Amino acid sequence: MTVIAGRPRVTVAVFPGTWSERDFAHVAESVLDWEARLVWHTDADLGSPDAVVLPGGFAHGDHLRTGAIARFSPIMGSVERFAAAGGPVIGSCNGFQVLTEAGMLPGALMRNDHLEFRCGWQWLRVEHAGATRAWLGDLADGELIRLPISHGEGRYVADPATLNALERDGRVALRYSDAGGSVGPGSNPNVSERGIAGIVNERGNVLGLMPHPERAAEAEVGGTDGLRLFRSLERWLQEQPAAAERRL
């Protein structure tokens, strides 16, 4: 195993209307002692990061559709190239919406079925940690984690063929559940298809999820399950010779 020299470097994309970028940077810098760099959406230079974060918020006011305008920002071409080269990318909340609009993940996020904005703690069942070792490598299939959700448009939709392919290929990473791990109408906060809370791309390096791991990284705020995604990434990076070579 090659051990990377230096701290993980994460680039956090910032669009007009993004609101979670400082939370991600805070977790990276103050909780994990990583390097975090905020990059404005008109800047196509990601700065050679180890991972890229598309944070939550309301990019471009969510006008037209969530993520529809953000996907054309100059930074997104760089994010797509970074992902195509195998770089780990996480899109949380609005970031997930941007990833689907950009075609980096299938499906779409639509207005919650009940039209309410939902903000609170949500149980999630890890469906297939192996789908993305980079982001869920420290978690086990069937394990329950608790993360905050905060969205009005998080209802995951896709046509049945796409949903079946996601299930067949083990790309449904997270589902909404109750505290006992049951998935069903009572635990689905936005009436997403099949309770889907997070999916990964075919290669397994791009994760989109509606919950906010960055808001559950310190016990003081009510939970630390989100930190486990970051720890997964840290361990994964240490196991990647390519990441070490990029730094030399």
Next chain:
Amino acid sequence: MHWRAEVHVALRPGIADPEGQTIGSALRSLGYASVSEVRSGRLMRIAFEADDHAAAQAAVEEMCRRLLANPVMETASWDLRADEQQDADEAMP
């Protein structure tokens, strides 16, 4: 030439439309008991220039495909007309 396109973006059949359903129940609660369905959508009026009708059609089609509608859950249709008034205004000395 100047053109005006009226683009209608609608949800695909079978895609749940909670906004339309809520509007429908509001109408029924106002006494319009016969209302059986409301589907919501978006209307955009776009003024632009193109050399001819074919180019204008192609431009609107491309706008819809690239940005205005998401084919995962939406369809787009449009009415296109030449903006003769605008052309005449600009032709005036």
